[in-house]
Amino acid sequence: MNTTNPKKTSTKACKDKKNMAAKSTKNETSKDNSTATTARQWQLLSQLERGRWLGTAHLHEQLMMAGFDTSLRTVQRDLNALAERFPIEKNNANPQGWRWKDDAPIQSLPHMNLSQAVAFNMVEANLAQLLPPAILDELFPWFDLARRQLKDSKVAHTWLDRVRIEPATQPLIAPAIDIDCKDAIYEALFHQKQITAQYTRRNKDEPSDYLLNPLAIVQRGVIIYLLATRADDNDATIRTFALHRFTMVSVEDEAAILPADFELESYINSGGMGFVDPLFQDLPQHGKNTPITLVFNGQAGKSLTESRLSEDQQVYEDEDNNTLTVTATVNLTSQLVWWLRGFGQGLQQIQPEILAQAVNQN
Numbered sequence: 001m002n003t004t005n006p007k008k009t010s011t012k013a014c015k016d017k018k019n020m021a022a023k024s025t026k027n028e029t030s031k032d033n034s035t036a037t038t039a040r041q042w043q044l045l046s047q048l049e050r051g052r053w054l055g056t057a058h059l060h061e062q063l064m065m066a067g068f069d070t071s072l073r074t075v076q077r078d079l080n081a082l083a084e085r086f087p088i089e090k091n092n093a094n095p096q097g098w099r100w101k102d103d104a105p106i107q108s109l110p111h112m113n114l115s116q117a118v119a120f121n122m123v124e125a126n127l128a129q130l131l132p133p134a135i136l137d138e139l140f141p142w143f144d145l146a147r148r149q150l151k152d153s154k155v156a157h158t159w160l161d162r163v164r165i166e167p168a169t170q171p172l173i174a175p176a177i178d179i180d181c182k183d184a185i186y187e188a189l190f191h192q193k194q195i196t197a198q199y200t201r202r203n204k205d206e207p208s209d210y211l212l213n214p215l216a217i218v219q220r221g222v223i224i225y226l227l228a229t230r231a232d233d234n235d236a237t238i239r240t241f242a243l244h245r246f247t248m249v250s251v252e253d254e255a256a257i258l259p260a261d262f263e264l265e266s267y268i269n270s271g272g273m274g275f276v277d278p279l280f281q282d283l284p285q286h287g288k289n290t291p292i293t294l295v296f297n298g299q300a301g302k303s304l305t306e307s308r309l310s311e312d313q314q315v316y317e318d319e320d321n322n323t324l325t326v327t328a329t330v331n332l333t334s335q336l337v338w339w340l341r342g343f344g345q346g347l348q349q350i351q352p353e354i355l356a357q358a359v360n361q362n
Helices: 006-047 056-065 072-082 114-127 133-150 154-160 179-191 264-269 334-341 353-360
Strands: 088-090 097-100 193-199 208-220 223-230 235-242 246-255 290-297 314-318 323-330 347-351
Touching: 006 056, 006 072, 056 072, 056 097, 072 088, 114 133, 179 193, 179 208, 179 246, 208 235, 208 264, 334 353, 347 353
Parallel strands: none
Antiparallel strands: 088 097, 193 208, 193 246, 208 223, 223 235, 290 323, 290 347, 314 323
């Protein structure tokens, strides 16, 4: 008759459970280590650049800032392992540098390094009032990725708290643009197709129907404009339509009819968008590339010694008369006129005379 020792059986079962638990713990640890390695190497790949060598010490520092507690030796091993599967290369410098190869395909990693995250965070913080909502919506995934990347980075948050961008002009809130209308307009412009649209003109309550030939998109301040000609009455006059006033747009099969001589830069320089003051209309090329001379009182024009009006700008300081004279070659535009008016009494003399008239007219 066979008998079984209960105590022995119990001891064996206990040992089996311990072995299974140890094995499970080992598997979990291995899984965790594998996940951590993948995340670290993914971060490492996102740090590399095309056309610029980055040293292993710099890459190690970036990993530490991103929250990866690792050693320089581990970073070196990771890079050598990644080079076997990805188009990255090292140089023979000391210290050694790494980069993406010149012929490497563009990588689209769902990750960004700290510098990129800080840049996107600043764009979101400082351009939110300057970009139309439709464009902000398209950038949201990148802004969201940047926020998540910076979430656990104390260093990045400290740096962001110490940086601000102040606009030179009064910030305005961009008007809302119907995203479907915007998408249809951009699609028609890209494929050079006509559009049927409903557009509410300024000071009108009801929209009007248009058949348009899209020509170009121009952003001025926070407003985006469509340049187009009307196809419904064969009118070749180039008109401007603010995107936020479109309430319905559909892309037609008919090809857009484009003016044979239309060139966007020439159109803008000629004052087509209202960028040229009426006084400059009769000047050759509407005042393009005109030499000007500005005489400022005291420190009024001092900023132009650091931020130039043109590549050929010259500055002459007269300490005896406490004046600063600036010469430059610029385009005579409404924007220039508005900017010069901002100096008020600090701007003493202006040449040519027609520019002075535009600045001083009521």
